[in-house]
Amino acid sequence: MIITAVLPALSKEASIGNIVLSEIAEYKDDKQISHPYNEVKGAVLNLHQFNGHNIGVIIPAYNEENLIGETINGIPEYVKRIYVIDDCSTDSTPEIVKRLTDPRIVSVRHEKNQGVGAAIISGYKLALEDNIDIAVVMAGDNQMDPKQLPKLLEPIVEGRADFTKGNRIIRGYWKGMSKWRLSGNFLLTWLNKIASGYWNISDPQNGYVAISVSSLRKFNLDSLYGGFAFENDMMIKSNILGIRMMNVPIPARYGKEKSKIRYNRFIIHTSWFLLISFLYRISNKYLFRFHPIGIFYFTGFILIIFGIVLLLFWPVLILGLVSFTFGIALEMKEINKSQLRGL
DSSP states (O other), rough: OEEEEEETTTSSSSTTTTTOOOOOOOOOOBOSSSSSSTTSBBOOOOOOOOOTTEEEEEEEEEEOTTTTHHHHHHTTTTOOEEEEEEESSSSHHHHHHHOOOOOOOOEEEEEOOOOOHHHHHHHHHHHHHHOOSSSOOTTSSSSSSSGGGGHHHHHHHSSSSEEEEEOSSSGGGGGOOOOHHHHHHHHHHHHHHHHHHTTTTTTTTOOOEEEEEHHHHTTTTTSSSSTTTHHHHHHHHHTTTTTEEEEEOOOOOOSSOOOOOOOOHHHHHHHHHHHHHHHHHHHHTGGTTTTTTHHHHHHHHHHHHHHHTTTSSSHHHHHHHHHHHHHHHHHHHHHHHHHHHHO
16 A cells, blocks of 8 residues: 655655655754654654643544544644544545645545545554554544543543543433434444443444554554444454453534445444454454353354244243353453453
């Protein structure tokens, strides 16, 4: 994959490997840029931090010409880097980003449209190579209020969590959501709880997240799903890796943006993905180690399937549900222990 990157405040066009750095602003000083490809000089950094931590914000963008400028301009001053990942937009999104003069911006363009997950992965890779402590994801359509960002950062900074995720469906924060979106969210929340094992997490499709870079290094990023189910895959693999995840109440904010998700297709596709991912998770985390949780889950799953196939043979079905419920109870106990260790 060839990526074209545009870094503000460069004095001339330069090239490093398969990265092309184009001039879009006047030369300002001779500081070495805090970027993985730091052989190039000439960028002015915003040296502000959040409680001593370097924050990088990743903004995946596909045809966001109406709101990308507003989104970037709203990023707080304490953020050190803004990674704008243009997923091969066909509108004026890349031109708008080029005109912005904020020296914190690193603009990257995919030559082919690969999906929102792939755009986030590209941003994560840059954050891993840069001097970043916490990586945040914010959509390019201005749905995510930057004023809420400290809520995501504080639990990680304080050592209470490794990964934080916004939650729009508690405390009445869901009121900005359409009924169709809310119904689909509730369904996917319950399916995702089973698939991911994070029974304490709701609103799994919320993409307003923050993760410590030390936790991010545990992932094989190239193995993550690149489409709209990226959030679910990230959660499932976080659970396997033992990453502490926390929900943070954040209001829904909807305005001029238009969702690119086709909900009928998305819910069906994601539900199937979650079923396969559940089997993958319990196999890798529990079953191969003969852990009781995996045995209860797997036995329950098989008995439930047999009970349904045998035209609702109730004794088998009930036995399967009991076994599966034991698996849930044991896993919830494990999660509580993990969360307590983070306090």
